[in-house]
Amino acid sequence: MTIRLKRCRQLVLFVPLLVLATALPTASANEPVADWKDIVRSSPYWVSQGVYENIVTIRRWVLKETGYCAERERHILYNMRGQFLGYMNDADSREKTQQRLNKTRARLADSGRADAWAKGAPDTTGYPFALACDQPHVNIDEAVARYFGTQPEDRMWGAWDDLRFGSADQPGTLHEALLYVYQTRAKQQRLDLPPELPRYLGGQVLIESGGRQRAHSQANARGILQLSPPALDDCRIQPANYWHRLAQIDCALKLMNQNARNLRPVFEERFGHLPPKKQDRLFTLLLVQAYHGGAARVQALMDDDTLSRPAAYFADNHDSYTAGDIAFGMIFHNLGRDRFGLASLYYVADVQLATEALCKNPELGSSEFCQP
Secondary structure (H helix, E strand, C coil): CCHHHHHHHHHHHHHHHHHHHHHHHCCCCCCCCHHHHHCCCCHHHHHHCCCHHHHHHHHHHHHHCCCCHHHEEEEEEECCCEEEEEEEEECCCCHHHHHHHHHHHHHHHHHHCCCCECCCCCCCEECCEEEEEECCCCHHHHHHHHCCCCEEEECCCCCCCCCEEEECCCEEHHHHHHHHHHHHHHHHHCCCCCCCCCHHHHHHHHHHCCCCCCCCCCCCCECCCCCCHHHHHHHCCCCHCCCCHHHEEEHHHHHHHHHHHHHHHHHHHHHHCHHHHHHHHHHHHHHHHHHHCCHHHHHHHHHCCCCCCHHHHHHHHHHHHHHHHHHHHHCCCCCCCCCCCCCHHHHHHHHHHHHHHHCCCCCCCCCCCCCC
């Protein structure tokens, strides 16, 4: 009985793989497709089932330096579903590593583990996709410690606008400050955001800056939420207060609220029939994406004649996909268009991992902040 069940299960899994193979560009297994985007364009939308959890898993290996990224001098290779296909040890130069990656891609296709392959280059995405284990990333454990004020220097107090938080004698944590600002602005009816948003904003603090007040990027983004000078100016924050943590949280919430107001009409038109909890989760993930890449680009994923085709499919077939799968599928099937790249997915996945790390804290695990 066990053997028969196993054979049946293998047969069920084999059918969709055949569908995928027939949809891909025509090429023999050991010949590369000329343009990796052709593989993306010809992949059926159903391949996005499970893509969210799959990408979160491989990003977990990077952020935690575990699993297949326990050795940092490696690349992970994965397919359109975010499924791990294999890893490759890096060579002693970037050029040789790229050559080795392309040979590995060809072997994966030749062995049947990948349905097609395309050569990559320093300025070109190849397929299967490759993710370097050795790349700049936040130390999550250290960032969580700063967020919860484990060390006295990580605690804070001060005033911004009409906000007054803590005191020199009783400083608070970043977490307490975030909740204070959010709850104050919500009571003032200045925010209309999904209930999950505060948790994800906490995760963004970790990913954007590691909780460091004076974090400063090469792109001139500043502070715990890595806001640009134009964004800070839009929030009427003077240069002397660019690093002010209460001001940063207040400004980020204001920007999130503006993005929500701009995105909500087109979102409701496209996804308004989804169950309420699924709507909230999807909208939250899209707001996180908009913070990273801009609200206009996220809106285009839902209303542009070309870019919205995946969204239309997922809206019609949402029962088969999680909110995360829909959020990622909308981008995956538009990779190479309107500057959408894999970094867009990695950011949201990293924020998801950071929120999970926050909610492992005993004080937060059962709190309203961490409820699904």
